[in-house]
Amino acid sequence: MPSEALIRVEHLTRYYSGICAVNDVSFELSRGEVLGFLGPNGAGKSTTMQIITGNLAPSAGKISIKGIDLLDQPKRAKAEIGYLPEQPPVYRELTVDEYLEYCARLNRIPRNDRKRAIATARDRCGLGAVHSRLIGNLSKGFQQRVGIAQAIIHTPALVVLDEPTVGLDPIQIREIRTLIRELGEDHGIILSTHILPEVQATCNRVQIIHQGKLVFAETTESLEKGLHTNSFTVRFQNAPAVTALQQLAGVDRAEALADGRFRIHHTDTNPVEALVEQAVSKHWRLCELMPERHTLEQIFIELTCSEEHAFTSGDAA
Amino acid sequence: MIFAIAGRELRSLFMSPLAWSILGVMQFIYAYLFLSQIETFLALQPRLATIDGAPGVVDIVVAPLFANAAVLLLLITPLITMRVLSEERRNRTLSLLFSAPVSMTEIILGKYLGVVSFILILIGMLALMPLSLLVGTDLDLGKLAAGLLGLTLVLSAFTAIGIFMSSLTEQPTVAAITTFGLLLLLWILDWAGSSGMPDSGLLGYLSVLHHYEPLLKGLFSSVDVVYYLLITVLFLGFSIRRLDADRLQH
Numbered sequence: 001m002p003s004e005a006l007i008r009v010e011h012l013t014r015y016y017s018g019i020c021a022v023n024d025v026s027f028e029l030s031r032g033e034v035l036g037f038l039g040p041n042g043a044g045k046s047t048t049m050q051i052i053t054g055n056l057a058p059s060a061g062k063i064s065i066k067g068i069d070l071l072d073q074p075k076r077a078k079a080e081i082g083y084l085p086e087q088p089p090v091y092r093e094l095t096v097d098e099y100l101e102y103c104a105r106l107n108r109i110p111r112n113d114r115k116r117a118i119a120t121a122r123d124r125c126g127l128g129a130v131h132s133r134l135i136g137n138l139s140k141g142f143q144q145r146v147g148i149a150q151a152i153i154h155t156p157a158l159v160v161l162d163e164p165t166v167g168l169d170p171i172q173i174r175e176i177r178t179l180i181r182e183l184g185e186d187h188g189i190i191l192s193t194h195i196l197p198e199v200q201a202t203c204n205r206v207q208i209i210h211q212g213k214l215v216f217a218e219t220t221e222s223l224e225k226g227l228h229t230n231s232f233t234v235r236f237q238n239a240p241a242v243t244a245l246q247q248l249a250g251v252d253r254a255e256a257l258a259d260g261r262f263r264i265h266h267t268d269t270n271p272v273e274a275l276v277e278q279a280v281s282k283h284w285r286l287c288e289l290m291p292e293r294h295t296l297e298q299i300f301i302e303l304t305c306s307e308e309h310a311f312t313s314g315d316a317a
Numbered sequence: 318m319i320f321a322i323a324g325r326e327l328r329s330l331f332m333s334p335l336a337w338s339i340l341g342v343m344q345f346i347y348a349y350l351f352l353s354q355i356e357t358f359l360a361l362q363p364r365l366a367t368i369d370g371a372p373g374v375v376d377i378v379v380a381p382l383f384a385n386a387a388v389l390l391l392l393i394t395p396l397i398t399m400r401v402l403s404e405e406r407r408n409r410t411l412s413l414l415f416s417a418p419v420s421m422t423e424i425i426l427g428k429y430l431g432v433v434s435f436i437l438i439l440i441g442m443l444a445l446m447p448l449s450l451l452v453g454t455d456l457d458l459g460k461l462a463a464g465l466l467g468l469t470l471v472l473s474a475f476t477a478i479g480i481f482m483s484s485l486t487e488q489p490t491v492a493a494i495t496t497f498g499l500l501l502l503l504w505i506l507d508w509a510g511s512s513g514m515p516d517s518g519l520l521g522y523l524s525v526l527h528h529y530e531p532l533l534k535g536l537f538s539s540v541d542v543v544y545y546l547l548i549t550v551l552f553l554g555f556s557i558r559r560l561d562a563d564r565l566q567h
Contacts, residue, residue: 054416055412055415057565075420078416083416087408089412092408105321106321106418107417
C-alpha cells in the first residue's frame with residue numbers, strides 16, 4: 001500500500017458555543033483505504049466530516065489533503081475532495097444530467113472532459129435509466145446515488161460520505177455498499193455510519209468517535225482477529241451429560257444452556273473434530289455448531305455506553 | 318465558475334413559474350402605465366406645440382414611466398432575490414458550493430450575476446415600449462439611455478441588498494419582507510425633515526430616489542452612479558462575509 005497520506009488530520013478541535021464537539025482528533029488515510037467512522041448520535045461524526053471538507057472551520061488543528069493545507073489553499077485542496085453530506089445537496093428542479101453538468105462545471109472539469117466525466121459518474125452510480133428525469137421526482141435511493149455521483153464526478157482523491165445508506169431499502173443498501181467498495185479501490189473513502197455491519201461489510205479501517213474523541217482505531221482485519229473467541233455453541237437433539245463434553249481433548253469448560261445447547265470454551269487445540277466424531281458414534285444427534293465471535297457491536301457499546309447521557313450537543317447540522 | 322453559478326441561478330428562476338409570472342404581471346401593469354402616459358401627452362400636445370423648448374416625449378412619457386417602474390420593482394425585487402441563498406440553506410444544497418473548489422466571492426458574484434441577468438431581461442422588455450414610439454416620432458435617445466442606466470443601477474443595488482438579506486436567513490419569506498423593508502426605507506429616507514426642501518442633508522443624500530431623479534431628467538452625474546455602485550459593492554461584500562461566517566459560527 002502506498003504510504004503517501006491522502007488526508008492527514010492533526011489535533012482537530014471544534015467548539016460549538018462552548019461545547020467541545022470534536023476534541024483533538026488525529027488520523028490519516030491512504031489511497032485504497034475505506035475508513036468507517038462510527039459513533040453514537042451527536043458524537044461528532046458529521047462535524048468532523050464537515051470540517052475536513054471545508055464546510056466548517058475548525059477551532060484548532062490542521063488538515064492537509066495530498067499535502068495541501070485545507071485552510072491555506074482551500075480551492076486547491078477542495079478540488080481533491082468529494083463530499084456527500086447527510087442530506088444529498090441536489091437541486092430538485094434540475095434533471096440528473098443538468099445537475100451533474102453543473103457539478104462538473106463547479107469542479108472545474110475542462111469542457112472537453114465534461115461529457116465523459118458525467119457519463120462515467122452516471123454509470124458508476126447506476127443512473128443511466130433516469131438521466132433525463134427531474135431529481136425531485138426520483139426516489140430517495142436514486143437521489144442518494146445522484147449525491148454520490150456528484151461526489152465522485154471530478155475523480156477526487158478523497159471521497160467523504162456521511163451516512164450514505166440512510167433511508168435506503170436493503171437492495172439499494174447492498175448496491176451502494178458494492179459501489180463504495182469499488183470506489184475504495186482507487187479513491188480514499190471516509191464513511192460515517194451508525195450501522196455496524198455496514199462497517200464490517202465495506203471498510204478496511206474502523207474508527208469510533210465518542211464525545212468528540214477518537215476512542216478506537218483499528219484495521220478491520222485485525223479487528224476480525226480480535227473478534228474471534230475460543231468458544232462455540234453446539235446443540236444436540238439427544239443431549240449428553242456435560243461431563244461427557246468436558247472430557248474431550250482441548251475442552252476447557254463446557255456449560256449447559258437451554259434446549260440441549262452447550263457452550264464450549266476451548267484451549268488452543270480446537271476440539272470440534274473430536275466432538276463431531278463422538279457425537280456420531282454415540283448418537284447425540286448433533287444439529288447445530290456455531291463458532292462464537294464478539295461483534296463490533298459489543299466493542300462499540302463497551303466504548304460508548306459508559307457515560308452516554310453526559311453529552312448533549314447534536315451533530316445534526 | 319461565476320458563470321456556472323449564474324447560469325444555474327437564471328435557469329432555476331425560469332424553471333419556476335415565478336419568473337414568468339413576474340415578467341407577465343410587470344409587462345401588463347407597465348403597458349397600462351405607458352398608455353396612460355401617452356394619453357397625457359396627447360392631451361398636452363397642442364399646448365406644448367406653442368411653447369419654445371417645451372418638454373418632449375421622453376420627459377412626459379418615459380421619465381414618469383421609469384420612475385414608476387422603479388417603485389414597482391422595489392416591490393418585486395425582494396421576491397426575486399428572496400430564495401437565492403435562503404433556499405439553498407434550507408435545502409442544504411449550500412454544502413455543494415462550499416465543498417466545491419470555489420471561493421465565497423465567486424459564489425456571491427455568481428448568484429448576483431444570475432439575478433441581475435434576469436433583471437436585465439426585465440428592463441429590456443420594459444425598454445421596448447418607449448422604443449416602440451420610434452416608429453411614429455423622434456426620441457431623445459440620450460435621455461432614454463440615462464433613464465435606462467438609472468433603472469439598471471437602482472435595480473443592481475436592490476439586488477445586492479436582496480441577496481444580503483437572503484444570506485441572513487433560512488426562510489425566503491423573511492428574506493423578502495426584510496429586503497422590502499430596507500428598500501422602502503432607502504426610498505423614503507429623504508421624506509424625513511425634507512418637506513419642501515430639495516436638498517435635505519445626509520438623509521436625503523442617502524435616499525435612493527435622490528440619486529435616481531437626476532438620471533431620469535437625463536442628468537448624468539458620476540456621483541449618482543458611484544452611489545449605486547457603492548451600495549452594490551457594500552452589500553455584496555456583506556454577503557460574502559456572511560457566507561464566510563457560516564463556516565465559523567454556531
